[in-house]
Amino acid sequence: MQQFDHFINGKNTPPENGEYLAVINPCNGQQIASIARGNGADVDKALKSSEDAFKPWSKKTMAERVALQHKAADAMRSNIEDLAQTISSELGRPLEGCYREIERSADLLDYYAEEALRLKGEIPMMNVEGEKVLIIRQPIGVVVSITPFNYPITLLVLKIGAALAVGCTVTSKPAEDTPLSTLKLARLFHEAGFPHGVFNVITGKGREIGDELVAHKIPRKITFTGGTSVGQRIAKIAADTNKRVTLELGGQSPAIVCEDADIAEAAKAIAKHAFANSGQFCYRVNRVYAHQNIYDQFMSLLCAEVEQFKVGDVADRSCTHGPLVNEKIFKTSDEQSKDARLKGADFKVGGHRLLGGIYDKGYYFAPTVIGNTSHDMQIMTEETFGPVLGVMKFESLDDAINLANDSIFGLAAYVFSKDIGKCIQLSETLEAGSVWVNKIQRSYHLAPFGGVKQSGMGREKSVHGLEEYTELKTIYLNY
Numbered sequence: 001m002q003q004f005d006h007f008i009n010g011k012n013t014p015p016e017n018g019e020y021l022a023v024i025n026p027c028n029g030q031q032i033a034s035i036a037r038g039n040g041a042d043v044d045k046a047l048k049s050s051e052d053a054f055k056p057w058s059k060k061t062m063a064e065r066v067a068l069q070h071k072a073a074d075a076m077r078s079n080i081e082d083l084a085q086t087i088s089s090e091l092g093r094p095l096e097g098c099y100r101e102i103e104r105s106a107d108l109l110d111y112y113a114e115e116a117l118r119l120k121g122e123i124p125m126m127n128v129e130g131e132k133v134l135i136i137r138q139p140i141g142v143v144v145s146i147t148p149f150n151y152p153i154t155l156l157v158l159k160i161g162a163a164l165a166v167g168c169t170v171t172s173k174p175a176e177d178t179p180l181s182t183l184k185l186a187r188l189f190h191e192a193g194f195p196h197g198v199f200n201v202i203t204g205k206g207r208e209i210g211d212e213l214v215a216h217k218i219p220r221k222i223t224f225t226g227g228t229s230v231g232q233r234i235a236k237i238a239a240d241t242n243k244r245v246t247l248e249l250g251g252q253s254p255a256i257v258c259e260d261a262d263i264a265e266a267a268k269a270i271a272k273h274a275f276a277n278s279g280q281f282c283y284r285v286n287r288v289y290a291h292q293n294i295y296d297q298f299m300s301l302l303c304a305e306v307e308q309f310k311v312g313d314v315a316d317r318s319c320t321h322g323p324l325v326n327e328k329i330f331k332t333s334d335e336q337s338k339d340a341r342l343k344g345a346d347f348k349v350g351g352h353r354l355l356g357g358i359y360d361k362g363y364y365f366a367p368t369v370i371g372n373t374s375h376d377m378q379i380m381t382e383e384t385f386g387p388v389l390g391v392m393k394f395e396s397l398d399d400a401i402n403l404a405n406d407s408i409f410g411l412a413a414y415v416f417s418k419d420i421g422k423c424i425q426l427s428e429t430l431e432a433g434s435v436w437v438n439k440i441q442r443s444y445h446l447a448p449f450g451g452v453k454q455s456g457m458g459r460e461k462s463v464h465g466l467e468e469y470t471e472l473k474t475i476y477l478n479y
């Protein structure tokens with residue numbers, strides 16, 4: 001079984017304390033590798049290496065950095081089989097989705113590289129003799145990236161693709177459950193020609209090394225994707241040293257299905273999006289408000305879609321959905337289902353842990369649709385991050401809007417109606433970073449993504465995502 005060290009300064013670097021942690025395949029409970037259990041000394045080593053690498057990396061021309069980034073994207077495509085298999089076995093996700101994750105992430109690297117070439121400063125047209133004001137952009141400095149388990153490469157590339165292109169260096173801490181794909185990616189970047197120390201990876205437990213990574217004096221920015229409570233802790237610690245932060249946090253995204261919607265289309269889109277990656281998906285549909293006149297029709301179409309899912313070990317290619325990654329993530333689906341049952345909700349599909357045979361080896365939860373819900377149930381107000389969907393009837397559009405906005409979260413929202421005026425009114429009124437209307441495609445690289453309220457701070461993707469890794473500097477030039 002393979003043992004992985006930290007990847008620091010272009011080298012496999014054993015942990016100072018000599019300790020390793022097991023990485024488990026969540027489908028069958030078997031150990032697939034071990035990873036270094038980082039501590040404060042490892043954090044210090046990684047960040048010093050990032051600091052040493054920063055000066056020469058930031059001095060390279062944009063064209064040089066961009067050329068390397070395209071090479072890294074090509075290396076991802078050439079190694080897609082290994083990377084996808086790695087994600088599939090550490091996360092327990094069907095392989096098809098893992099291939100798409102690598103393809104989309106390689107495309108995102110290319111996109112960021114091309115957009116970086118178009119970054120510009122400004123010279124205001126002041127017409128003052130002997131003076132010019134130059135407004136330039138510079139890389140922020142060393143960045144700490146902390147990512148969750150659910151899309152280990154996509155969520156990482158959202159950060160490093162922007163940070164490295166503009167001249168920052170990065171020390172990355174992947175999730176304890178899914179660190180292997182990140183370690184392999186760092187090696188590919190190195191082989192593609194990225195200099196030592198530009199992209200380091202330190203592994204271990206977030207609660208053991210997180211504070212040290214965030215409080216350390218070297219990094220100038222923390223970029224984090226994960227749960228809201230961890231994100232808030234990071235923001236507080238980062239504030240002590242005035243570090244920049246980008247936070248992509250939890251979601252509890254609502255969908256509104258109006259009376260005049262294409263009901264079949266809405267049911268199909270919502271079933272796909274709510275249960276993708278077994279619901280371990282930040283901007284999944286978590287709750288649906290369906291107009292009372294189409295509620296029954298919508299429910300039967302939705303349940304028919306969900307009943308087609310096949311849950312199991314993803315080594316069986318006919319399985320559409322795998323297990324939940326660990327006990328902590330599983331517990332939320334279980335507790336929210338029990339809470340809704342106690343409060344009298346109507347379970348249309350699922351609602352329980354799957355047991356027997358392979359199911360006993362992991363945390364498998366049946367895809368679940370719960371009807372007749374209300375806002376005193378956890379499923380309608382708390383993030384699930386699992387394969388459980390709550391549905392509630394509404395009478396008037398105002399009620400639907402109030403219910404949809406009755407949340408501490410604001411990551412995404414979804415609207416289904418054939419009346420485009422109503423769609424625009426709803427899109428403007430819903431408190432969310434992104435709104436999808438009448439269809440749910442994956443978010444595009446050229447559009448900013450991020451949350452409002454307690455779903456986050458800052459944006460990833462698009463030119464705005466690149467700018468988050470730069471600082472503006474003003475030069476008063478007198479001649």
Ligand code: NAP
Nearest residue numbers: 147148175176205206207210226227230248249250251282
């Ligand atoms: P999590 O517990 O917050 O973990 C995320 C990352 O933070 C992991 O690498 C984790 O390390 C690390 N971490 C844990 N404690 C830390 C600490 N005290 N200081 C610094 N880092 C720490 O999140 P999760 O429950 O695994 O992931 C699911 C959450 O991520 C959901 O809330 C989901 O909505 C959110 N998410 C948001 C987006 C978005 O774009 N808005 C995208 C995907 C996921 P360990 O793994 O070692 O604990």
